[in-house]
Amino acid sequence: MLDRQIGELTGYPSIDKPWLKYYSEEAINAKLPECTIFEYMYENNKDFPEDIAIIYMGRKITYGELFENIDRAAAAFLKAGVKENEIVTVALPSIPEALYCVYALNKIGAVANMIHPLAGKEETMNYLNEVKSRVAIIFDGAYPTIAGDIDKTSVEQVIVASPSDSLPLALKAAYNLSKKKIRLDSMFISWKDFIRKGHDIPVAPVKKDCYEMAIISHTGGTTGEPKGCMISNYSINAEIWQVGKTMGPVRQECMMAVLPPFVNYCLTNSMLEPLVFGMKLVLLPKYEPYKFADYVKKYRVNHVNTVPAYCEVIPKISHIEKYDLSSLKYVVYGGEGMTDEVETTINDTLKRCGCKYALKKGLGMTEVTSAASATFDNVNDMESVGIPLPKMLFKTIDTETGVEKQYGEEGEICICGPTLMLGYYNNSEATDKLINIHDDGRRWMRTGDLGYINEDGVIRVTGRIKRIIMTKGEDGQTTKIFPDRIEKALYLDSAVELCCVIGIPDEKRINYPQAMVVLKEGIEKSESIKQAILDKCRVKLPGYMVPEIIEFRDELPRTSRGKVDYRALEKEAM
Numbered sequence: 001m002l003d004r005q006i007g008e009l010t011g012y013p014s015i016d017k018p019w020l021k022y023y024s025e026e027a028i029n030a031k032l033p034e035c036t037i038f039e040y041m042y043e044n045n046k047d048f049p050e051d052i053a054i055i056y057m058g059r060k061i062t063y064g065e066l067f068e069n070i071d072r073a074a075a076a077f078l079k080a081g082v083k084e085n086e087i088v089t090v091a092l093p094s095i096p097e098a099l100y101c102v103y104a105l106n107k108i109g110a111v112a113n114m115i116h117p118l119a120g121k122e123e124t125m126n127y128l129n130e131v132k133s134r135v136a137i138i139f140d141g142a143y144p145t146i147a148g149d150i151d152k153t154s155v156e157q158v159i160v161a162s163p164s165d166s167l168p169l170a171l172k173a174a175y176n177l178s179k180k181k182i183r184l185d186s187m188f189i190s191w192k193d194f195i196r197k198g199h200d201i202p203v204a205p206v207k208k209d210c211y212e213m214a215i216i217s218h219t220g221g222t223t224g225e226p227k228g229c230m231i232s233n234y235s236i237n238a239e240i241w242q243v244g245k246t247m248g249p250v251r252q253e254c255m256m257a258v259l260p261p262f263v264n265y266c267l268t269n270s271m272l273e274p275l276v277f278g279m280k281l282v283l284l285p286k287y288e289p290y291k292f293a294d295y296v297k298k299y300r301v302n303h304v305n306t307v308p309a310y311c312e313v314i315p316k317i318s319h320i321e322k323y324d325l326s327s328l329k330y331v332v333y334g335g336e337g338m339t340d341e342v343e344t345t346i347n348d349t350l351k352r353c354g355c356k357y358a359l360k361k362g363l364g365m366t367e368v369t370s371a372a373s374a375t376f377d378n379v380n381d382m383e384s385v386g387i388p389l390p391k392m393l394f395k396t397i398d399t400e401t402g403v404e405k406q407y408g409e410e411g412e413i414c415i416c417g418p419t420l421m422l423g424y425y426n427n428s429e430a431t432d433k434l435i436n437i438h439d440d441g442r443r444w445m446r447t448g449d450l451g452y453i454n455e456d457g458v459i460r461v462t463g464r465i466k467r468i469i470m471t472k473g474e475d476g477q478t479t480k481i482f483p484d485r486i487e488k489a490l491y492l493d494s495a496v497e498l499c500c501v502i503g504i505p506d507e508k509r510i511n512y513p514q515a516m517v518v519l520k521e522g523i524e525k526s527e528s529i530k531q532a533i534l535d536k537c538r539v540k541l542p543g544y545m546v547p548e549i550i551e552f553r554d555e556l557p558r559t560s561r562g563k564v565d566y567r568a569l570e571k572e573a574m
Contacts, residue, residue: 004088011406014395019387019457027245027390038106040237041276052280059168060413073104076114076198084109089133091117093284097161098261109206113216114262120542128153143182180263210234219366228425229366238418239369240273242389251278253302258287270305289313293323300327307335307478309510315349325351326354363466369419388459392417410452414444469503469511473544489540493533495523500564515547525552
């Protein structure tokens with residue numbers, strides 16, 4: 001990176017942009033790609049068909065094969081009647097078929113609605129009906145959950161994909177023996193039959209406006225209610241381009257994806273990004289954190305985008321000091337913070353194993369496609385989330401007046417730039433609460449995070465306005481729990497007078513949700529009441545959000561403003 005002189009500071013980060021001194025003139029001034037996500041990937045790799053694109057459970061898929069598989073999927077979608085701008089729901093784990101779907105739909109001008117493959121019956125039904133998907137691609141493990149209720153949705157055709165579809169023959173046979181047979185009919189067809197139906201269907205790329213929607217990625221936003229973020233081709237490519245200009249990717253280096261594709265952070269930065277730059281992408285249908293060192297050794301991994309819960313496992317890996325991790329260049333974490341002590345321990349462990357680089361991190365949200373800031377080797381303050389990416393703007397504002405704060409002054413962090421989402425799908429009210437046009441004429445998003453920016457452009461997060469709990473679901477994937485949403489489900493039970501949900505630290509799940517409940521007057525505390533409340537939660541919430549414990553209390557602590565003091569309850573539980 002190139003240090004460059006900047007003018008006299010005005011005192012306001014969004015005007016001064018002091019972080020630009022760390023970037024090259026090209027990163028600052030070059031034009032962003034104006035094409036679809038398929039076109040961006042294809043143009044960068046069309047001359048390298050023999051290079052490895054994907055490594056999946058021992059199978060290597062070249063870029064030439066990737067293009068062929070995308071075309072086959074595109075032909076099959078056309079045969080199924082998928083039209084330009086139609087929204088197709090994709091509910092798959094980290095398997096090659098997930099990427100074939102995303103790129104194929106993009107190539108024919110359709111939109112991929114990315115959802116959790118094991119979201120639960122009610123949530124999956126809601127996702128399908130929200131966007132009126134006529135076609136959906138689901139994980140075979142989710143078939144038993146939704147098969148009996150698919151007629152309650154807008155879906156006319158379900159393609160059932162399996163982790164075995166791209167496995168080497170020996171592993172495919174073993175997987176299929178372990179799974180129950182799925183009843184296929186006119187509604188449910190296998191991935192293999194789906195692809196076969198598209199045989200001989202010509203595929204011509206749709207020339208689409210890059211500013212139109214490419215994918216819908218779901219987030220809890222700042223309230224915890226599921227919302228679909230409409231992300232354009234331009235925003236996804238802007239995210240990829242900016243990271244590329246800062247991390248300096250090298251063709252055929254290796255990126256390992258440890259999170260599933262319904263997480264935009266993973267889809268964009270761990271899957272689409274390495275493929276754009278001609279890297280090798282390691283896909284793991286089920287990531288096992290304690291095998292991190294084995295994965296790095298086996299695949300000679302250079303880059304990993306991960307989360308703190310997975311990083312914290314690294315020093316605990318048995319005989320970790322015996323592993324050679326010198327291939328690692330970028331180990332980046334996001335999603336939540338990490339204490340200095342834990343980060344130092346992880347860095348020391350990586351260093352002892354030959355890694356020359358410290359952990360990197362950043363600040364981002366699905367609403368800004370993924371990361372909006374990042375740390376680099378020469379800007380990696382342990383207590384910061386780095387500097388804004390070269391095309392992004394940051395500022396902090398007074399939470400009451402909206403007035404921009406000066407350097408070092410704490411306020412709500414706001415983000416502006418080309419990666420900002422188009423808006424929430426079919427929810428303009430929530431969009432308008434989050435994104436506003438400020439006096440400079442730009443669209444700014446309020447993050448719900450408190451922090452400040454120093455005179456070097458380095459961002460520090462000091463707290464959160466919103467409440468989020470990180471946990472692991474039954475599938476072992478790290479995800480977010482939103483206490484507000486669980487509390488709304490609890491209040492649906494007529495016995496509940498008052499409640500509060502907190503996260504309880506747990507070695508296996510990171511945190512699990514516990515509900516503190518005050519029952520209405522005259523209702524006796526009993527196991528049957530507790531089970532009735534939990535039954536309602538199981539209907540309204542995905543499994544990982546259902547409280548593991550319900551504790552009955554006579555009263556809950558209050559703040560000076562009369563609100564339930566969840567922080568006091570969290571301290572009690574520590």
